Amino acid sequence: MNLDERLRDVSVIGAAGKMGSGIAVLIGQEMMRLKFESPDRIYRLNLIDVSEKGLDGLRDYIKAQFVRFAEKSIVSLRTTYKDCPDLVENAEIVDAYVNDAMKLLNFGTDPFLSTNSHLVFEAIVENEKIKVKTYKLLKKLVSKEALFLTNTSSIPIGYLDEKSGLDGRLIGYHFYNPPVVQKLVEVIGSSQTKEELKNVASELGKKLRKILVPANDISGFIGNGHFMRDGLFALDEVMRLKGKFKLPGAISIMNRVSQDFLLRPMGIFQLIDYVGVDVFQCILRVMRTHLGDTTLKHKLIDKMMKNGVKGGQYPDGSQKDGFLKYDKNRPVGIYDLRKGEYVPIDDDWKKKMDKNLGPLPEGFVPWKALLGDSKKEDKLKNHFSSLKKMNSMGAELALSYLKKTKEIAENLVKQKVATSADDVNAVLTNGFYWLYGPINEYI
Amino acid sequence: MPFLRKKIYACAGYNTISLGTGRKEFHPKKPRPGIEHYIKEAGLGSIEQIKNPENIDEGVIGNFIADRFCKQGNLGGFFPYVHPVFQYKPCIHVEGACDSGGLALVTSVKNILSELADVVLCIGVEIQNTVKALYGADYLAAAGWYSGERKNGHAYFFPDQFSQRAGAYMEKFGEVKTREGMAQWYVNAIENARKNPKAQEYHNTIQDLFAAGMTKPNPKAFCEFLNVYDCSKVSDGASALIFASEEGLKKIGIDKKDVVEVVAFAQVQDNITTPPPDSTKLTTCEIAAKKVYERAGIKPKDLSVLEVHDCFTIAGIMAVEAAGFAGYGEGADFVKEGKTKSTGIIPTNATGGLIGYGHPTGATGVRQAVDVVHQLLNRASDYQVKIEPNRPFGMISSMGGNDITVVTMIFRKTE
Numbered sequence: 001m002n003l004d005e006r007l008r009d010v011s012v013i014g015a016a017g018k019m020g021s022g023i024a025v026l027i028g029q030e031m032m033r034l035k036f037e038s039p040d041r042i043y044r045l046n047l048i049d050v051s052e053k054g055l056d057g058l059r060d061y062i063k064a065q066f067v068r069f070a071e072k073s074i075v076s077l078r079t080t081y082k083d084c085p086d087l088v089e090n091a092e093i094v095d096a097y098v099n100d101a102m103k104l105l106n107f108g109t110d111p112f113l114s115t116n117s118h119l120v121f122e123a124i125v126e127n128e129k130i131k132v133k134t135y136k137l138l139k140k141l142v143s144k145e146a147l148f149l150t151n152t153s154s155i156p157i158g159y160l161d162e163k164s165g166l167d168g169r170l171i172g173y174h175f176y177n178p179p180v181v182q183k184l185v186e187v188i189g190s191s192q193t194k195e196e197l198k199n200v201a202s203e204l205g206k207k208l209r210k211i212l213v214p215a216n217d218i219s220g221f222i223g224n225g226h227f228m229r230d231g232l233f234a235l236d237e238v239m240r241l242k243g244k245f246k247l248p249g250a251i252s253i254m255n256r257v258s259q260d261f262l263l264r265p266m267g268i269f270q271l272i273d274y275v276g277v278d279v280f281q282c283i284l285r286v287m288r289t290h291l292g293d294t295t296l297k298h299k300l301i302d303k304m305m306k307n308g309v310k311g312g313q314y315p316d317g318s319q320k321d322g323f324l325k326y327d328k329n330r331p332v333g334i335y336d337l338r339k340g341e342y343v344p345i346d347d348d349w350k351k352k353m354d355k356n357l358g359p360l361p362e363g364f365v366p367w368k369a370l371l372g373d374s375k376k377e378d379k380l381k382n383h384f385s386s387l388k389k390m391n392s393m394g395a396e397l398a399l400s401y402l403k404k405t406k407e408i409a410e411n412l413v414k415q416k417v418a419t420s421a422d423d424v425n426a427v428l429t430n431g432f433y434w435l436y437g438p439i440n441e442y443i
Numbered sequence: 444m445p446f447l448r449k450k451i452y453a454c455a456g457y458n459t460i461s462l463g464t465g466r467k468e469f470h471p472k473k474p475r476p477g478i479e480h481y482i483k484e485a486g487l488g489s490i491e492q493i494k495n496p497e498n499i500d501e502g503v504i505g506n507f508i509a510d511r512f513c514k515q516g517n518l519g520g521f522f523p524y525v526h527p528v529f530q531y532k533p534c535i536h537v538e539g540a541c542d543s544g545g546l547a548l549v550t551s552v553k554n555i556l557s558e559l560a561d562v563v564l565c566i567g568v569e570i571q572n573t574v575k576a577l578y579g580a581d582y583l584a585a586a587g588w589y590s591g592e593r594k595n596g597h598a599y600f601f602p603d604q605f606s607q608r609a610g611a612y613m614e615k616f617g618e619v620k621t622r623e624g625m626a627q628w629y630v631n632a633i634e635n636a637r638k639n640p641k642a643q644e645y646h647n648t649i650q651d652l653f654a655a656g657m658t659k660p661n662p663k664a665f666c667e668f669l670n671v672y673d674c675s676k677v678s679d680g681a682s683a684l685i686f687a688s689e690e691g692l693k694k695i696g697i698d699k700k701d702v703v704e705v706v707a708f709a710q711v712q713d714n715i716t717t718p719p720p721d722s723t724k725l726t727t728c729e730i731a732a733k734k735v736y737e738r739a740g741i742k743p744k745d746l747s748v749l750e751v752h753d754c755f756t757i758a759g760i761m762a763v764e765a766a767g768f769a770g771y772g773e774g775a776d777f778v779k780e781g782k783t784k785s786t787g788i789i790p791t792n793a794t795g796g797l798i799g800y801g802h803p804t805g806a807t808g809v810r811q812a813v814d815v816v817h818q819l820l821n822r823a824s825d826y827q828v829k830i831e832p833n834r835p836f837g838m839i840s841s842m843g844g845n846d847i848t849v850v851t852m853i854f855r856k857t858e
Contacts, residue, residue, distance in 0.1 A: 072664075074577050074598040075597070075599075075662075075663060075664060075665070078597070078598050082595075085594065088589075088593050088594045089581040089584075089593070090577045090578060090580060090581050090598050091578050091581055094577075
């Protein structure tokens with residue numbers, strides 16, 4: 001059975017979540033492309049989730065995404081609908097596309113909806129037991145031909161396969177958030193994964209125009225393998241600095257160092273909030289369990305969770321408060337764990353922090369401006385060589401962070417999580433939008 | 444015998460900011476002023492320059508398609524909203540696609556010629572940022588023949604119409620020189636707009652404008668022969684101008700030194716159901732220019748300032764040919780050589796034109812006239828061009844649809 005045939009009936013389990021909903025949009029769009037080629041064929045995308053409320057939100061999200069896609073593709077869609085005399089204006093064509101696409105979708109809480117699927121995406125909660133239970137149930141519902149793609153970002157694929165008895169019909173297919181926008185997919189085959197499934201995964205990646213980076217089946221894979229340790233380093237630095245600058249000051253310092261001095265799209269604590277403090281803790285737990293590495297935990301994360309400060313996003317995509325407080329997705333405060341409240345990031349605070357850190361290198365260009373700059377490489381070189389000449393706390397912290405992040409990345413290659421330095425760099429640049437890979441010559 | 448049977452003057456011009464992408468204060472998701480605000484701002488901006496607004500006899504409002512962009516019809520009803528002194532006075536809304544403003548100008552002049560009015564307040568207005576560009580393209584496509592052309596037309600119907608013209612022109616006269624001429628048109632438009640605080644491109648910071656203008660078109664997402672820099676933007680804006688007879692000027696207390704004379708106009712209509720006779724030229728614009736020169740008794744060389752309808756860079760190039768400044772097929776070189784720059788042989792679109800100032804469609808014809816009047820009165824501040832004593836004339840050419848509806852009007856300094 002080839003991929004196009006498999007795409008005639010697909011299920012997404014955990015479809016109402018952040019990742020599931022994005023995967024649903026991507027597969028829905030691909031199904032529509034096939035539907036245009038074979039209008040008489042029936043296509044079905046079954047979107048299954050435990051939350052009825054979540055499914056309502058999912059319907060709205062998918063519709064909005066289909067509208068956006070149709071608007072973006074309007075030039076070609078006019079050709080697609082050229083034989084429909086009633087569809088004249090762009091608005092009518094966008095509506096037609098969205099209506100046609102929505103017709104492909106089945107929404108429901110019943111896993112039974114997946115019965116006829118030959119391709120099943122799983123994007124449920126990052127919990128081994130729940131995942132295994134779900135696979136055991138699905139295995140009974142679908143045919144033996146059906147293949148499974150899991151969006152797990154940390155649980156070993158071989159473990160899930162074995163516990164669920166999937167006999168190699170499972171592959172790791174880790175999209176980055178949000179899947180509709182992010183180009184990267186980490187692909188993780190276990191020792192059991194069938195060749196056919198590997199081929200399907202690779203062909204699908206091309207169809208979805210994603211950048212596929214292979215990772216070996218070691219808990220955390222490349223993305224979280226790096227991110228968790230990178231985050232832990234920042235948390236350790238915070239513990240080291242808090243004596244002098246107090247906790248909010250130390251968090252603020254490391255966030256600013258990682259964002260501006262290291263030219264990342266957002267500071268490390270903003271990223272942890274974006275992913276969710278709860279998710280960060282959960283992934284650490286999974287990795288700790290599977291790797292047997294007791295250092296993969298942090299008391300600051302556990303304390304935040306104890307205080308109920310979890311970060312993550314609201315259904316509309318806006319940022320919930322975590323280490324930082326947000327107003328319209330911009331950090332406006334820093335959490336003071338002792339008091340259980342946020343210290344405002346006002347002008348006085350910024351001045352104080354700037355004074356502690358010292359200036360940015362001369363000719364500093366922020367991440368966003370560098371992103372599309374054709375002279376990016378030269379400017380990055382200048383930035384880091386200037387940092388080395390500076391005698392400030394900001395420069396010192398940045399260089400030590402740069403060194404650590406390189407060490408983490410190199411260890412991923414040494415421990416055979418990644419096959420090459422290029423693969424680690426590809427994950428960080430494509431999945432985390434870094435301007436440069438962690439394995440570089442800047443340090 | 445002069446073309447106009449009585450002397451008619453224009454004065455008290457006013458343009459609002461052309462609001463849309465490019466302006467720092469514009470944000471697509473933030474609320475913006477509605478059409479009534481623009482009509483009022485432009486109308487008040489104009490009547491505040493005269494002494495007795497109660498002596499304005501009539502209003503004319505040019506607007507293309509507020510019924511779709513703003514779900515608003517019956518625009519004459521906003522005339523008394525401009526100022527209570529207009530309560531119960533006549534007002535008419537005129538429409539001729541992107542030449543609605545041009546039609547408002549000639550309607551105002553005709554009202555005075557009819558002797559039923561001595562002073563007319565002419566307003567042009569359009570609001571386009573209420574919907575995304577691809578839906579706006581649907582609305583603006585109404586300037587073409589809906590039942591005959593729209594279904595098989597491009598998503599971006601009008602850009603494609605002029606893209607086809609650009610393609611035909613390139614094929615006939617050479618791709619490189621045409622593209623370079625178009626890029627230079629863009630450079631001139633932005634350089635001029637940067638001197639005009641009300642222009643949509645006033646805040647433009649692109650360093651290499653020519654390189655931007657040379658961007659390769661992307662037919663998958665847009666048009667085959669046009670890039671986004673070749674196109675005027677989506678704009679909200681309004682303009683107003685007062686027309687008056689000799690008696691009218693006295694009634695509103697305006698001195699002759701503050702007015703320019705309307706010497707002649709031409710209003711030319713082509714058949715919307717037939718394709719252009721020649722894609723490589725603006726035939727209707729050419730006829731309208733010839734007519735207005737003849738009626739004014741002047742030649743192109745008598746003009747010190749020109750305003751043409753550069754909805755697209757290629758339209759600008761063809762319009763300069765149609766206005767008689769460059770020979771057929773020589774427009775691109777003419778522009779490339781800098782002859783339409785503010786310091787060139789014929790300063791053209793010195794306030795940025797449709798590409799630089801913006802193109803609030805129904806306002807554009809009036810905006811062009813306001814700018815020519817300011818130039819002839821030497822009141823164009825930073826973007827003032829030299830008005831030669833032996834060339835006291837200025838002309839506008841305003842186009843609706845694909846060269847379907849055209850108005851030309853020639854103005855002269857009064858002394």
